[in-house]
Amino acid sequence: MEYGKKSEKKCIFPYPPPPYDMYILVCKETYYMTRRLNTFILAALVTAATTVLNACYCDGCTTDTCSEVIHEKWDLRDFQKEKNFFGQQESARYSHSSGFEVEMKRTTDSTYKEKVNDFCLESIKENRLLRYTSTYPIMKIEVLLGAEKYLSYVHIDFADNRFGFWTDSTGKIEDPHEILDTASFNGILYDSVYVIHGYKFTTWEQNRFEAEQTGKVPYAYVSRTKGILRIQTSDGDTLTLIGSEEPHE
Amino acid sequence: MNKIILSIAGAFLLTSCGEFDPREEYVYGRFNSFVQKEQETSSTFEMKDNLGITDSYTDYTYRHKPEYYNYRVEGTINNIEIQVIIQCTDDGGDLTVYCGGTDNAKIVFKDLNGNQMKHKDGYRVKVLDSLEINGKTYKNILEFDATEAENNACDYDKAYIAANKGLIRIDLQDSITIERTTKKATERTPVD
Numbered sequence: 001m002e003y004g005k006k007s008e009k010k011c012i013f014p015y016p017p018p019p020y021d022m023y024i025l026v027c028k029e030t031y032y033m034t035r036r037l038n039t040f041i042l043a044a045l046v047t048a049a050t051t052v053l054n055a056c057y058c059d060g061c062t063t064d065t066c067s068e069v070i071h072e073k074w075d076l077r078d079f080q081k082e083k084n085f086f087g088q089q090e091s092a093r094y095s096h097s098s099g100f101e102v103e104m105k106r107t108t109d110s111t112y113k114e115k116v117n118d119f120c121l122e123s124i125k126e127n128r129l130l131r132y133t134s135t136y137p138i139m140k141i142e143v144l145l146g147a148e149k150y151l152s153y154v155h156i157d158f159a160d161n162r163f164g165f166w167t168d169s170t171g172k173i174e175d176p177h178e179i180l181d182t183a184s185f186n187g188i189l190y191d192s193v194y195v196i197h198g199y200k201f202t203t204w205e206q207n208r209f210e211a212e213q214t215g216k217v218p219y220a221y222v223s224r225t226k227g228i229l230r231i232q233t234s235d236g237d238t239l240t241l242i243g244s245e246e247p248h249e
Numbered sequence: 250m251n252k253i254i255l256s257i258a259g260a261f262l263l264t265s266c267g268e269f270d271p272r273e274e275y276v277y278g279r280f281n282s283f284v285q286k287e288q289e290t291s292s293t294f295e296m297k298d299n300l301g302i303t304d305s306y307t308d309y310t311y312r313h314k315p316e317y318y319n320y321r322v323e324g325t326i327n328n329i330e331i332q333v334i335i336q337c338t339d340d341g342g343d344l345t346v347y348c349g350g351t352d353n354a355k356i357v358f359k360d361l362n363g364n365q366m367k368h369k370d371g372y373r374v375k376v377l378d379s380l381e382i383n384g385k386t387y388k389n390i391l392e393f394d395a396t397e398a399e400n401n402a403c404d405y406d407k408a409y410i411a412a413n414k415g416l417i418r419i420d421l422q423d424s425i426t427i428e429r430t431t432k433k434a435t436e437r438t439p440v441d
Contacts, residue, residue, distance in 0.1 A: 096326070098326060135422070137326050139327070
């Protein structure tokens with residue numbers, strides 16, 4: 001059939017016949033759809049051929065099969081198993097920049113295994129999730145502790161903001177964005193405060209899991225022994241620990 | 250080639266409510282008032298509770314007349330999320346509420362009819378004629394009521410969603426009421 005010419009073929013419907021709109025779709029537009037379909041098939045063939053050529057000739061590409069799969073097991077480090085991770089208390093009081101105070105209580109502390117397949121490496125990772133919630137306003141801080149082969153990682157999630165950092169096997173933060181010798185929060189002076197730069201998730205009508213660098217960088221201020229001291233979100237809201245005793249570490 | 254097209258068309262017919270005639274009713278009862286518009290918008294608006302805390306909420310509405318409604322909203326300070334989906338079925342449509350929170354419980358009301366439905370676990374939905382919030386009267390309000398649920402999986406007791414405005418009120422923990430303020434919402438229409 002030549003493009004631009006209507007098909008002379010009869011349109012055969014199954015019984016019962018579809019509605020009139022479907023007749024329009026199937027019969028009157030068949031030749032247009034055929035053309036689109038042919039274009040699609042051509043594009044698919046070109047894509048497939050390109051993929052095959054890339055696989056064979058491009059640097060860094062491999063067509064090797066995995067002759068031996070390595071199995072590894074990455075467990076949480078001792079410091080990640082501490083009940084009060086980084087000294088974060090089971091219950092801690094925070095002040096919010098909107099003028100209220102909340103009690104953030106640990107409501108979840110679960111350790112679980114995660115299987116990761118990466119070509120010739122099959123690993124079983126151990127993770128620990130700590131969740132702190134308040135009754136009202138309903139707020140949530142999640143701390144995810146994960147293990148990798150050489151390093152460990154920590155994710156702190158709060159109000160669609162994520163703060164992630166790596167630590168060595170003893171819990172020392174690797175390459176922090178900044179370390180403050182001292183910092184004062186709610187009138188309490190803390191030593192050695194790590195400043196972690198974060199990012200905000202995109203809104204859910206787009207893609208919630210795709211990180212977006214926003215104009216305002218959110219920050220988390222973390223102490224190795226007093227836990228989360230302050231979180232400043234990309235919206236500018238802050239949640240700050242109300243310390244009580246032993247201000248100096 | 251025709252066989253392929255017919256197969257695709259057939260699959261399409263089998264997996265949806267079919268062709269839609271805007272004059273026909275595909276969602277039954279008062280729930281029908283939520284599917285009377287073509288819309289895709291998102292907006293940010295203010296809610297204030299009876300303790301004096303003001304929070305910013307962001308919502309997203311997508312609906313297709315006369316058979317589909319999808320509304321989702323979440324707070325900024327409050328970790329409250331609500332999603333309501335109304336979609337056609339052969340028996341008057343389903344209404345699904347996702348509670349949000351840690352478990353994001355899914356509650357489905359099947360075969361919509363009349364102006365209220367009760368779920369086997371005790372949840373209820375009802376369409377109210379109107380509701381006045383901060384001196385403003387909203388019409389066609391969906392009331393989601395979890396107060397009689399056996400085990401309320403939602404962080405709130407009741408939520409009120411106006412057909413043409415979105416979330417207007419949340420009741421929780423017996424004594425807290427969060428209401429939409431009259432401050433104008435910032436609205437935008439998503440573009441592809």
